[in-house]
Amino acid sequence: MSQGRVPLGPRIASRAERTLCKHPHVAADGIVVRAAEDSDRRSIALLLASVAEERDGIAAEPPIDVDKLATDWKIDGTLLALADGVVIGEISVDPSWMGFGEIGMMVAADWRGRGVGTALVAAAIEWARARGLHKVALSVFPHNQAAIALYQNFGFVEEGRLMQHVRRADGQLWDLIEMGLLL
Ligand SMILES: CC(C)(COP(=O)(O)OP(=O)(O)OC[C@H]1O[C@@H](n2cnc3c(N)ncnc32)[C@H](O)[C@@H]1OP(=O)(O)O)[C@@H](O)C(=O)NCCC(=O)NCCS
Numbered sequence: 001m002s003q004g005r006v007p008l009g010p011r012i013a014s015r016a017e018r019t020l021c022k023h024p025h026v027a028a029d030g031i032v033v034r035a036a037e038d039s040d041r042r043s044i045a046l047l048l049a050s051v052a053e054e055r056d057g058i059a060a061e062p063p064i065d066v067d068k069l070a071t072d073w074k075i076d077g078t079l080l081a082l083a084d085g086v087v088i089g090e091i092s093v094d095p096s097w098m099g100f101g102e103i104g105m106m107v108a109a110d111w112r113g114r115g116v117g118t119a120l121v122a123a124a125i126e127w128a129r130a131r132g133l134h135k136v137a138l139s140v141f142p143h144n145q146a147a148i149a150l151y152q153n154f155g156f157v158e159e160g161r162l163m164q165h166v167r168r169a170d171g172q173l174w175d176l177i178e179m180g181l182l183l
Pocket residue numbers: 001002005009051056057058105106107108111112113114115116117118119138139140141144145146147149150151153
């Protein structure tokens with residue numbers, strides 16, 4: 001799986017961890033990880049629409065109302081990866097009053113396997129710690145081996161499985177694995 005992949009992840013991640021809250025991080029290959037801004041709304045929605053087209057890793061499926069999604073997107077807690085100013089990855093942390101933060105993420109298909117996801121998870125963990133959260137949690141489809149491996153790299157552990165939890169547009173019922181990381 002790692003063959004032919006550019007091992008940029010840990011380098012981007014470690015720098016992002018140190019710098020994200022105060023400054024955007026600029027990696028040597030030009031990838032920037034920074035907090036999202038209002039002007040990013042449409043780019044985020046378009047990225048989600050393109051990942052939804054895959055009908056594989058995220059719960060959202062077409063058709064996506066890009067305008068509504070852009071308007072409704074919660075910017076606080078959203079972190080972005082950009083290449084040459086173009087949004088190529090996104091992660092969001094949704095803090096609960098109970099002290100944990102729920103994570104969701106996506107990387108543009110052309111940019112996967114190059115450490116972008118790693119950089120985003122590292123940045124999200126830093127963001128969650130800075131907010132005083134005690135834990136980050138997420139849900140992932142059991143077939144999503146890339147995402148599960150990415151989360152396990154950071155120490156996330158499987159905490160349970162929701163059976164036939166998500167009804168897909170074609171009627172299939174997919175399980176969800178719950179994963180968590182104590183900070
Ligand atoms: C899951 C996702 C975010 C990973 O992003 P990415 O930028 O490709 O991740 P990275 O390149 O940083 O890879 C990090 C680790 O993930 C794992 N990984 C990545 N691609 C993999 C693949 N195709 N198969 C198995 N493991 C994989 C590896 O453990 C890798 O670490 P390594 O480089 O040390 O081997 C990306 O595939 C994606 O956006 N998928 C579609 C949306 C989605 O599934 N979102 C998550 C919903 S829970």
